[in-house]
Amino acid sequence: MNETNELVEQPVSSPTLDAWTVDTEVAREETDLSSDWEMVIGLEVHAELATKTKMFSPGRNQFGSDPNTNIHPVCLGLPGTLPVVNGKAVELSIRLGLALNCTVQRCIFSRKNYFYPDMPKDYQISQYDRPLNISGWLELANGHRIGIERAHMEEDTGKSTHVGDSGRIHDAGYSLVDYNRAGVPLIEIVSHPDVRGPEEAKAYVAELQAILIAIGASDGKFEEGSMRVDANISVRPAGSNELRTRCEVKNVNSLRSLGRAIMYEAKRHVDLYESGDKPLQETRHWDEEGGRTRPGRSKEQAEDYRYFDDPDLVPVDPSPEWIEEIRAALPTLPRERRMGLIASGATVEAATIAVERELDGLAAAAIDAGGDVGRVMTHVEHNLAVDGAADLDAGNFADLVKMETGGELTATQAKQVLAEMITGGKTPADIAKERGFEAMDSSDLEATLDGIIEANPDEWERFCSDDPKAKGKMQGFFTGQVMKATKGQADGKAVAQLLAKKSS
Amino acid sequence: MSDQTNNSDALSIARAVRSDETSSVAIVDQHLAAIDASEAEIHAFNLVLADEARAAAAVIDQRVAAGEDVGPLAGVPIALKDNMCTKGVPTTCSSKMLEGWKPPYNATVVEKLAAAGAILIGKTNMDEFAMGSSTENSAFGVTKNPLDTTKVPGGSSGGSAAAVAAGFAPLALGSDTGGSIRQPAALCGVVGMKPTYGAVSRYGLIAFASSLDQIGPFSNTVADSAALFEVIGGHDPRDSTSIPEPAASVSAGLATGVAGLRVGIITELMGTGDLDGFEPEVLAQTRAAAEALAAAGATVAEVSVPSVIYGLSAYYQIAPAEASSNLARYDGVRYGVRQEGSGNTASMMMATRTAGFGDEVKRRIMLGTYALSAGYYDAFYGKAQRVRTLMINDLAKAYADFDVLLTPTSPCVAFDIGATSDPLTMYLNDVCTIPSNLAGHPSISVPYGTGQGGLPVGVQVLAPLQGEAIMFQVAAELERSANAIKTTSKNGAEA
Numbered sequence: 001m002n003e004t005n006e007l008v009e010q011p012v013s014s015p016t017l018d019a020w021t022v023d024t025e026v027a028r029e030e031t032d033l034s035s036d037w038e039m040v041i042g043l044e045v046h047a048e049l050a051t052k053t054k055m056f057s058p059g060r061n062q063f064g065s066d067p068n069t070n071i072h073p074v075c076l077g078l079p080g081t082l083p084v085v086n087g088k089a090v091e092l093s094i095r096l097g098l099a100l101n102c103t104v105q106r107c108i109f110s111r112k113n114y115f116y117p118d119m120p121k122d123y124q125i126s127q128y129d130r131p132l133n134i135s136g137w138l139e140l141a142n143g144h145r146i147g148i149e150r151a152h153m154e155e156d157t158g159k160s161t162h163v164g165d166s167g168r169i170h171d172a173g174y175s176l177v178d179y180n181r182a183g184v185p186l187i188e189i190v191s192h193p194d195v196r197g198p199e200e201a202k203a204y205v206a207e208l209q210a211i212l213i214a215i216g217a218s219d220g221k222f223e224e225g226s227m228r229v230d231a232n233i234s235v236r237p238a239g240s241n242e243l244r245t246r247c248e249v250k251n252v253n254s255l256r257s258l259g260r261a262i263m264y265e266a267k268r269h270v271d272l273y274e275s276g277d278k279p280l281q282e283t284r285h286w287d288e289e290g291g292r293t294r295p296g297r298s299k300e301q302a303e304d305y306r307y308f309d310d311p312d313l314v315p316v317d318p319s320p321e322w323i324e325e326i327r328a329a330l331p332t333l334p335r336e337r338r339m340g341l342i343a344s345g346a347t348v349e350a351a352t353i354a355v356e357r358e359l360d361g362l363a364a365a366a367i368d369a370g371g372d373v374g375r376v377m378t379h380v381e382h383n384l385a386v387d388g389a390a391d392l393d394a395g396n397f398a399d400l401v402k403m404e405t406g407g408e409l410t411a412t413q414a415k416q417v418l419a420e421m422i423t424g425g426k427t428p429a430d431i432a433k434e435r436g437f438e439a440m441d442s443s444d445l446e447a448t449l450d451g452i453i454e455a456n457p458d459e460w461e462r463f464c465s466d467d468p469k470a471k472g473k474m475q476g477f478f479t480g481q482v483m484k485a486t487k488g489q490a491d492g493k494a495v496a497q498l499l500a501k502k503s504s
Numbered sequence: 505m506s507d508q509t510n511n512s513d514a515l516s517i518a519r520a521v522r523s524d525e526t527s528s529v530a531i532v533d534q535h536l537a538a539i540d541a542s543e544a545e546i547h548a549f550n551l552v553l554a555d556e557a558r559a560a561a562a563v564i565d566q567r568v569a570a571g572e573d574v575g576p577l578a579g580v581p582i583a584l585k586d587n588m589c590t591k592g593v594p595t596t597c598s599s600k601m602l603e604g605w606k607p608p609y610n611a612t613v614v615e616k617l618a619a620a621g622a623i624l625i626g627k628t629n630m631d632e633f634a635m636g637s638s639t640e641n642s643a644f645g646v647t648k649n650p651l652d653t654t655k656v657p658g659g660s661s662g663g664s665a666a667a668v669a670a671g672f673a674p675l676a677l678g679s680d681t682g683g684s685i686r687q688p689a690a691l692c693g694v695v696g697m698k699p700t701y702g703a704v705s706r707y708g709l710i711a712f713a714s715s716l717d718q719i720g721p722f723s724n725t726v727a728d729s730a731a732l733f734e735v736i737g738g739h740d741p742r743d744s745t746s747i748p749e750p751a752a753s754v755s756a757g758l759a760t761g762v763a764g765l766r767v768g769i770i771t772e773l774m775g776t777g778d779l780d781g782f783e784p785e786v787l788a789q790t791r792a793a794a795e796a797l798a799a800a801g802a803t804v805a806e807v808s809v810p811s812v813i814y815g816l817s818a819y820y821q822i823a824p825a826e827a828s829s830n831l832a833r834y835d836g837v838r839y840g841v842r843q844e845g846s847g848n849t850a851s852m853m854m855a856t857r858t859a860g861f862g863d864e865v866k867r868r869i870m871l872g873t874y875a876l877s878a879g880y881y882d883a884f885y886g887k888a889q890r891v892r893t894l895m896i897n898d899l900a901k902a903y904a905d906f907d908v909l910l911t912p913t914s915p916c917v918a919f920d921i922g923a924t925s926d927p928l929t930m931y932l933n934d935v936c937t938i939p940s941n942l943a944g945h946p947s948i949s950v951p952y953g954t955g956q957g958g959l960p961v962g963v964q965v966l967a968p969l970q971g972e973a974i975m976f977q978v979a980a981e982l983e984r985s986a987n988a989i990k991t992t993s994k995n996g997a998e999a
Contacts, residue, residue: 073609077833079602079710080589080611082743113829113876117849122832175849177837306876308885311715311826313744 032197038238039266040246041195041231045208046186047218048156048226049092055155055185056083056125056313063224067178075155075183077120082312085109089185090132090316091326092217093153096187097133098327099211100148106317107132107152113306118158118177126154126188128307132316138191138211139335140203141352147192158182181225187217193232193243198259205229205255210334210356222254229258234279235269244269245278249293251285261286265293340364341377350377358390365394371401383415388422396421400428410491412483413437437489445482445490449498452481464503475499514580514674514728518621521579524568528561528579532623535581538671539626547647548657548666549626550586550596557581557625564621575621577735582617583667583676586627587634588719589708590614597710598642599632601834601841601860611708612743613677613719613736620735625673628663632862633831634684634712636660637933638924641864646921651693651959655918658688658933661722665692668722675732676722681712682819683913683937685720686949690913690962693951695729695979696722698937700970701944702747704733705740711830713823714745716941726950726983730755730976747970754973758980763801765978768906769794770966771808773936775915778813781932782915785955790912793952793963796985797910797978807902807909811895815938816931818895821875821888822942827865828872834860867927892942899943903968908978911936913949913962936964946972950982953989 033039051061057074074081097104110128131152137145158181164173189208195201209227212218220227234246249265252258269279284293337360341351344367354360359380366376400421404414409432417431453460463474478499482490520526536554543549564579587597589607596602631641639647639662647662649655650670657666661678665688668676678685680698689696697720704719711717721732737751775782798804836842836856843859845851875884902909914933924930940947949962963982967975
């Protein structure tokens with residue numbers, strides 16, 4: 001892995017935003033090919049394991065330290081040093097294997113030999129023909145299962161910073177190497193080519209991230225490089241089963257980039273085929289600014305890694321007892337948590353968001369306590385994306401929803417009460433009382449509305465017209481006026497019903 | 505030079521120091537004087553640690569005076585092959601590549617020696633990165649055989665063997681990948697032993713071929729090697745291939761004798777059949793050794809171990825393959841020498857490796873790189889590993905009928921410096937020693953009489969995995985027999 005930096009500098013600074021949340025712009029980008037073609041995508045995800053020390057060394061595993069402070073003779077590969085497997089890294093890797101429904105097997109560490117200055121031994125200890133986890137699957141929220149070929153353990157490399165005009169190694173004035181990351185434990189999760197488009201690829205990576213975080217195997221922070229993705233992309237005529245020449249796209253640093261890179265690369269392949277040409281099997285690098293992939297080393301010229309079993313290490317053979325112990329201690333996985341909410345009546349989308357925000361437990365408890373599913377999930381989706389929401393008392397939350405569905409609070413009032421519940425921890429009844437919230441009597445509401453209609457005859461006429469545009473606009477006007485007059489205490493739904501009744 | 509007189513063996517020295525009959529400082533001075541007298545000619549050392557040794561000896565003497573238990577090797581000087589890491593002390597592997605490099609840590613054996621009271625007196629010369637059988641491949645000049653300075657001391661641990669033979673130190677450590685302890689021990693007329701793979705920690709031993717390398721003792725007596733093995737052996741959590749057991753106890757059985765033991769002479773390594781180049785005197789001494797064991801009550805017979813003849817071929821795939829990977833790290837980026845090249849990383853690495861490595865190291869890196877290459881792996885490295893398995897099975901069959909096996913250590917006695925320019929001829933020196941490395945078994949070379957030019961012959965005792973106790977038991981009998989013959993011939997000459 002990590003051949004990327006042979007041609008393109010690894011980004012030194014991290015993206016400032018959370019680059020891995022799906023942003024709305026993506027949704028507007030093209031996400032599919034013409035109906036004649038389909039995409040065949042396999043993903044290789046590297047995740048750094050959340051251990052205290054490195055994969056084979058007592059060196060510290062910590063992000064963000066001063067350069068070359070988390071080092072030790074072993075992870076520096078000093079002459080005479082020997083690797084010793086970090087048992088915690090194996091445990092976390094088994095956890096992931098089990099969470100991905102893999103078979104966990106006796107495994108062997110191999111050496112992948114190639115020269116690179118940020119790799120202290122000039123070989124990487126990885127796993128080759130006997131990986132720890134094989135043959136699993138991951139189920140996406142839409143129910144599609146992506147096959148997992150393997151999830152194996154390996155060590156990370158250090159980081160080079162090339163100082164010079166281009167920031168590339170070949171014409172750098174000099175390079176600085178930081179070995180803090182060298183030897184950090186990684187798990188590489190290789191999917192089967194089961195992914196069919198950029199949206200599915202993003203969903204797969206997001207789900208994998210959620211699992212890694214849920215089981216405590218990795219912090220899953222893309223912006224700190226603790227998760228990295230390479231995509232193997234090819235296309236084929238829609239409906240065929242063939243596997244055509246693939247390109248491996250590297251240097252993809254966000255979920256958004258992943259989607260864009262896949263789309264770009266797939267279209268490039270289609271264009272080549274449609275013009276009578278065909279793609280070369282090669283490694284390509286995603287150029288974020290240019291919005292395109294560029295060729296790296298072609299596979300024909302690829303280095304021969306001369307894999308062989310690492311004679312300094314012995315096979316890792318997890319006992320069935322240990323595996324079962326780890327399985328028994330696994331937390332409920334995101335998929336099952338989603339399924340639980342969906343079974344209670346939540347939509348797939350709402351359940352997915354609840355799990356992503358770690359609010360599924362609160363939602364489930366509130367629903368159990370008698371809160372209306374729709375209202376509970378609406379609050380989770382729209383009103384609880386704030387710090388402290390997860391600490392909300394589920395009983396109080398359920399009571400709030402009951403007050404709302406029982407007509408004691410309007411939706412707007414409920415939202416305000418909820419916000420105060422998060423910061424203050426009081427019961428909804430107390431807050432509503434303090435604020436003087438009580439749902440308006442329907443006769444009071446009708447009287448208020450009548451007064452407003454009387455004061456605005458032109459608007460009322462336009463509301464009663466057949467022009468749907470004018471009607472919609474005036475509906476907003478009258479609702480707004482009622483809310484203003486009632487200081488937000490009117491129920492929007494009741495206002496709409498009254499307006500409809502009066503204009504018919 | 506290695507007469508068994510008072511105070512030339514390590515156990516006598518340790519006894520004398522512990523009981524305050526002599527001081528460690530006096531012992532160290534005595535050995536430094538020997539070094540002063542002839543090291544310039546022999547060149548056993550890359551570095552003599554005179555001041556450090558005196559200081560360490562003074563501490564031992566103070567601790568003896570204070571009534572402390574100073575350890576089984578109290579005050580005994582020991583020479584260390586220059587591929588074992590010593591904190592703050594240059595460790596070069598006799599390569600320009602590591603010239604001036606000071607490890608920031610100690611090898612496990614170095615810690616164990618210090619805990620046992622031994623005094624590190626110097627770092628010994630070797631074939632560069634332990635690749636060679638004559639110590640002529642050192643970047644810092646050849647080591648000469650103290651018994652005849654026109655001859656090589658063997659290798660790759662030639663400096664350690666020469667240091668013991670020359671009386672520079674009663675003990676030394678070497679490393680043995682294909683015979684690099686036993687062959688120089690034979691050529692210098694001292695005892696040298698390769699432990700079971702995993703019996704001694706490799707942490708801090710600069711790797712040549714990781715699946716074959718083992719650290720082991722040199723000494724003038726079998727008892728000293730047994731004692732040193734007991735000190736350096738035992739589990740080390742820093743070496744994943746270390747056997748998870750405490751150090752084996754082997755000294756207790758040295759006087760037991762060999763009555764009732766079954767000794768097999770490996771037919772294929774007695775100059776018959778496909779392997780030639782065995783000197784007749786070497787074969788004669790090996791047979792004499794077998795007869796001596798028979799006379800002492802052992803059952804002796806020949807046994808065929810057919811696959812040993814493929815040992816050399818398999819070894820010269822496996823060892824270079826591992827070396828090509830182990831030596832990749834010497835790229836000029838982090839330590840050791842650096843040649844700038846033409847201004848980019850790849851050319852810097854190439855220039856560094858071109859300048860830093862000697863010919864034999866380059867030859868083996870190329871051999872090993874080829875053996876591991878895609879498309880050749882199965883034909884070379886894969887096949888060699890299958891030969892290794894075959895040899896382990898063949899040896900297991902032999903050990904069903906025999907307790908130990910016997911062979912010459914080297915097909916020849918010490919040869920002239922500069923005489924062997926063909927690498928393949930040089931590789932043949934290891935034909936008898938390689939099987940133990942491939943199988944991971946222990947074996948020991950014991951001096952047994954002389955061959956051409958009056959130079960010493962070594963006889964090798966092989967034992968199965970973790971069979972050190974019985975191996976030492978047989979070695980001790982061979983030593984008694986060899987000493988008896990020496991005494992007889994001496995008395996005869998005087999008469």
